[in-house]
Amino acid sequence: MAGTDAVAIKENNIVPGTILKALAREHLSSIAKQIWIPNTEKTLGTSAPEGLSIGLIDHPHFHPARLHVRDSFVALQEWEGTIVSIYEDYFTARLVDITAEESIASEEADFPLDDIPACDRDLLRPGAIFRWAVGYRRSPGGTNMRGYQLAMRRLPQWTKRELDEAKVEALRIAGALKME
Amino acid sequence: MPLKWNNLGTPPLPEQLEVSIFGPGYGESIVIHIGSGRWVIVDSCIDTVSGRPAPIAYLNACGVDVANAVDVVVATHWHDDHIRGMAQVVNACRSAKFCSASTLQAPEFLATVLPYASRNKIAEGPGVRELFEIIHILENNKRPITRAIADRRIKVWNHGTLAHGQPVALWTLTPSDLQYAKFLTELTALMPGVGETKRRAVPQRPNHVSVVVWIEIGDLHVLLGADLENTTNPGIGWSAVISSTGRPTGRATVFKIPHHGSKNAHHDQVWRTMLVDKPFAVLTPNNRGRALPTEADVTRITGLTQTSYSTAKASQRLRKRRDRAVEKTVRDMGVKLRSAEPEVGLVRLRQHNSAWTTELFNEACLLKEIYPSV
């Protein structure tokens, strides 16, 4: 293969047939000029005009390539967990091995409640679902750190329509099944 | 070590009674030969190695034509440890009566459970999936459900039809109307609400509509306790069964101990009035969450009968080994992974000319050996 410079510029190429459009620098630069930037010589001590939002961007050019040079958490092993019981300082969950492409919860474990970020604690209840990934966080500088991610799944909510549809279907099934 | 289905010896003789209890440590299933190649299946669990329902795997290995030779299939309740693979069982046992509590036809139950399935592929759990597969099969094939209620005789096999010459009857002893009403009341805790984040259905305990089965083969009786527990209400649980005046009389020689041998499911009066002295007693351990039976449960039960067995050892919670980095990270987190799916064990009891044989396969053992120190 050809050699390349170690700068992450290639990921913004526009490839025919894909829907990943690149945001060309020129395009973003023109937008940048239309945005009110705080604390510049011109804007110091003033407020943003109504209707415009402020953002933290480099003025006048925007560097999309910088977006892609980031840490990455790569999973060696991933489970999907269903919370079964919650106690004072831990919860029990049944685990499906996603990495092994299993569909039955063949393992279970107790997890300290502290493993759940505070912002997700309100999602904790029996039946709630989470993903647990164990692997490495790798940085562009080459460092590798073993770690894990435990993320509660923020699933859609039940809607009134769904629950009403369930009631209708329940009546239909109850009528269709014969009991003797 | 997986159960070698083809190494389980010969099928029962036409005049032999057989009660076979399967338990992988999570889940249970019971298969009963009532004579002349006629069978009953109570609940279903999965053989973790083959992925097939254990009762079907066993009956196939015995050369049984399940489409025609199974007369009754009972689903004692809808916890997923009792119905795993039940859809395949119902489908395969085409000529069997399907018996369950009225829950399956109750709009309140269906309306509570349906949201966990419909348009909810993300959160659909295996128990709910199995339930609706069963409903689908029954509806499409217009198969009726035989309602399990307290003190109801579900099926009779007349004495002329079976090789041993005895009449056979299968009864359900639960649920009572009160138990059923309590179950429906407690369902509300499971009912999803508008605006709640979707989740999986986690069954409520205790299960008040657990179906207890009683089988009479002439003067011989079998009591299958499902997961029925006691409560403080004498109209519910085992107290209600004991005090019922409509239930069949007699004492059981074979007892499937309810709810993994837990103290909550024990009732002294059951042992004193519904069982023979020192019956054959079998339990399936629960290796998920709180391990059951506890050592105290084992001491209690073995004190009542030495012919007590378990389908798996309590220590059988071997877990998968993974990449070293994964193992270390899991350890560093303070998380202890445990297997919830040990392989299927089998306790098989056969009776012929009043003589009983007991066979233990795979990890099945005497109950006193389930914990080595007891």
Add this chain to the structure above:
Amino acid sequence: MRITPEYGNVGIVLLGSFNPPIFRPEWFAKTGIISDEAAATAEIEVIHKQISAFRMAWASLRIESESFVAETDDAPYVRLFDLIMKTFRERLEHTPLWAVGINRRVHFRVRDVKTRDAIGKRLAPPEAWGEWGAMVTKELNEQSPERHGGMLSLTMQQRMIGDDRPGGSINARIEPSTRIPGGIGVFMEINDHYELPDRKNVVGCDQIIALLERNFESSLKRSEWIIDQIMALG
């Protein structure tokens, strides 16, 4: 996958009709799609009538009038899927969508420069390029892989896929990695693209979101399987 990548990324790209300025971190938090903390710590790049872009701890979002791009570099990738599902199933079900792309990107480290060159030569044989091919690969030098000529980028496309998509394709791209130095990195991107045939008459997002729901996990598995085909060459 056969080899654990050095870097992984998953992106979901939706094509439709959007109103970029509404997509602020606060809006996502207020609707419960992300946590309040994620919104509070988000880095905003731009919020404008033509484009909104911000970055959270585990994902970046970039919305223009006709595209909604969500990406993450962190497993578990299902979080991205949940974010899209919750946004469109719960809040924006009337938003017209006509296409979705599920993208998987990885950077792999191979054993050595020779191995990477072997992969490149297998995919783009220099012999096919005649005398010029010989010139291109003449200076292959393990001591300075930056000076190598050879394959720079290759894309393969599958059209007749045989699943339930009404239109679209699977596109697999391979290049030398710009992230892994030393001439021993390979970059692959699999774009799994689903498209409705009649975008002018699309009403709402249901069809596209249903396609995403049915295919997200299997798409990632298939992408990893495609990547494995190439990794087997190494």
